[in-house]
Amino acid sequence: MAQVIVVTSGKGGVGKTTSSAAFATGLAQAGKKTVVIDFDVGLRNLDLIMGVERRVVFDIVNVITGEAKLNQALIRDKRVDSLSILPASQTRDKDALTKEGVATIIEELSQEFDYILCDSPAGIEKGALLALYFADQAIVVTNPEVSSVRDSDRILGVLQSKSKRAEEKRDPVKEHLIVTRYDPNRVEKGEMLKLDDIREILAIPLLGVIPESESVLKASNTGNPVILDGVSNAGQAYKDAVARFLGEDRPHRFIDPEKRGFLSRLFGGRAA
Amino acid sequence: MSWLDVFRGKSKPPPTSAGAAKERLQIVLAHERISRAGDDFLPRLQRELIQVVARYVSIDPKAVNVSLDRGGDMSTLAIEVELPPPSKDAPADAKPEARAS
Ligand SMILES: Nc1ncnc2c1ncn2[C@@H]1O[C@H](COP(=O)(O)OP(=O)(O)O)[C@@H](O)[C@H]1O
Ligand SMILES: [Mg+2]
Numbered sequence: 493m494a495q496v497i498v499v500t501s502g503k504g505g506v507g508k509t510t511s512s513a514a515f516a517t518g519l520a521q522a523g524k525k526t527v528v529i530d531f532d533v534g535l536r537n538l539d540l541i542m543g544v545e546r547r548v549v550f551d552i553v554n555v556i557t558g559e560a561k562l563n564q565a566l567i568r569d570k571r572v573d574s575l576s577i578l579p580a581s582q583t584r585d586k587d588a589l590t591k592e593g594v595a596t597i598i599e600e601l602s603q604e605f606d607y608i609l610c611d612s613p614a615g616i617e618k619g620a621l622l623a624l625y626f627a628d629q630a631i632v633v634t635n636p637e638v639s640s641v642r643d644s645d646r647i648l649g650v651l652q653s654k655s656k657r658a659e660e661k662r663d664p665v666k667e668h669l670i671v672t673r674y675d676p677n678r679v680e681k682g683e684m685l686k687l688d689d690i691r692e693i694l695a696i697p698l699l700g701v702i703p704e705s706e707s708v709l710k711a712s713n714t715g716n717p718v719i720l721d722g723v724s725n726a727g728q729a730y731k732d733a734v735a736r737f738l739g740e741d742r743p744h745r746f747i748d749p750e751k752r753g754f755l756s757r758l759f760g761g762r763a764a
Numbered sequence: 765m766s767w768l769d770v771f772r773g774k775s776k777p778p779p780t781s782a783g784a785a786k787e788r789l790q791i792v793l794a795h796e797r798i799s800r801a802g803d804d805f806l807p808r809l810q811r812e813l814i815q816v817v818a819r820y821v822s823i824d825p826k827a828v829n830v831s832l833d834r835g836g837d838m839s840t841l842a843i844e845v846e847l848p849p850p851s852k853d854a855p856a857d858a859k860p861e862a863r864a865s
Contacts, residue, residue, distance in 0.1 A: 638785050645793050649800045682780025689786045693793065 494602040497609050498627040498665075500651075502643030504614030506635045507672035510708055511730070512611035513541045513717040515631065518734030520575035521719075524606040527566065529597075530580035531623035532613035533589055539579045542569070543715020553581035556593030562600050571720065576605075586619040598626050616650055625656050629666040631699065635673050636685040644669075644694055668699035670733060675704045676749045687747055700733025702726050703746040798832065798839055806830055817845055824848065 499512040509532075516528035530538035533553060539545040544567045550560035555578075562578075569575035578597075581588060601608050612623035624630065630651050634644040651665045652658055658665070671690055678684040691698055707724030711717060719734070721727040725746045732742045810830045817823055827846035833839060 638789055641789055642792060642796075645796070646800075649797070653800075679782070682782045685782050685785050685789075689782070693786070693789055 494598075494605045494608050495628050496598060496602075496626045497607060497629045497631060498612055498624040498651075499609060499631045499633060500612040500620065500624055500647050501633040501640070502614065502616060502620075502647040503635075503640045506633050506640050507670075507702070507708075508614075508633050509537050509541050509611055510712070510718065511631065511633050511670055511672065511702070512538060512609055514719040514727075514730040515734060515737075516575060516577075516607075516609045517542075517569075517572055517717040518719045518730060519607050519609075519738075520569070520572040522734065522738055523574065524738075525574045525604065526607045526609065527576040527578060527601055527605045528609040528611060529578040530611050531589070531619055532611065533580045533584055533586045533619060534582065535613065536580035536582045538577065538611050539567075540715060541712050542577050542717060544569070544577055544579075545715070548579045551579045551581040552597065553584045553588040555597060556588065556590060562597060571716075586613070586617070589619065589622050591622060591625065594622050594626065616647065620647075621650070621654060624651055624665075625654070627651070627655055627665050628657070629668065631668045631670055632694070632696065633670050633672055634690060634694065636671060636675075636679070636687075636690060638685075641685065641690055641693060648694070648696065667696040668737070669694055669696045670700050670702065671698070672702040673704045674701050674747065676747055680749050698744070699736055700729055701744055701747050702729045702733070795839060798841060806832060813843065813845070821847055 497515075499508050499515065501508050509530075512528055516526050520526040528538065528542070529552065530536050531552075532538070536551070539548050547567050550565035552565065554560040555562050555565050565578055567577045567579065569577065578601075598608060610623045610627065613619040624647075632644050632647060634640050648667060651667065655665050657663065669691070671687060674687065675684055679686050687698075687701060703725050705718075705724055705726035707721050707726050708718050711721055711724075711727075718724060718727045719730040722731075729746055732745065735742055810828060813830065814823070814825050814828050817828065818825075823845065827848075829842075829844040829846075831842045831844075833842065
């Protein structure tokens, strides 16, 4: 049986799509058969971040309405074997998604894949609710900023009450925290919430800390998930997070201000 | 922290905006979590409180009172635990406070 993982946050623009693309790519690199679904119907973006925008023929809504078969809509990634993308519709609205339709798609994907990642839209409305409904695990993406932390707390409440697992009173959705756009220098100056404070407030296991990094924009410019950028600190942080997700024990990096010592200049490099 | 920082006054940092962020979040979330949970958690909270308190002092389960007062922009969760009077063989000045034995 496939594991269904929702990447969610409540708030928009915190890095869900960036994280979905990185995670899906990382899991596939680790040899897991992975599919990543864009649930942001009307505002599709995962295709761009994954660099497959010109290969979109059919989308998730076409599959739900029966206009296309699932494997016609799936886009196989050309960089990483065993990675597929199911794009959102750009022209329809979120009402085109139905619980039954999504259930059928997830059911069918479960036959073929190990991991089904659901890139949630922002908000706690229909699209976001559907993205998390079938989840076995949740990656909650949070920025070190008050509104993002509050919205993450809210979405945790939704996961605990409105997911299928909650409704059926099964084991709860397994929660993971990803703190993104973390800037250790600003944290040190007291301008940004500390990692430990976010952990204390949200009280869910930490999967990774992704530093604020110029490489993320570079990656989205070219349509290559940042995890493929092995020299960037954001790419490495995502790699660590995926490894932790798969059970490896790795220390957290990039959470302290860069020491501009001789060795770090030689080997560590600056925010790439 | 280097020894120079002591002179720069870094050992006692001034209140930061990040500190304010944490404090404000803790308050608003404590509030929102309570309204999210609904009142139905109160009986369980009461049961668990009795268990915890009873680990330290013997109490009458009926002497624990938990109430939730939901207001417009502030709710209060009041927990009242009535402790038994000091026992006869205890020193006269013993206060009935929680104490691990
Ligand atoms: N670690 C990071 N460093 C710098 N910019 C980032 C980082 N993560 C995300 N971003 C930027 O933040 C914006 C929102 O990211 P996105 O993944 O689309 O968020 P969401 O899907 O939650 O709306 C994008 O412009 C993206 O490039
Ligand atoms: Mg997005």
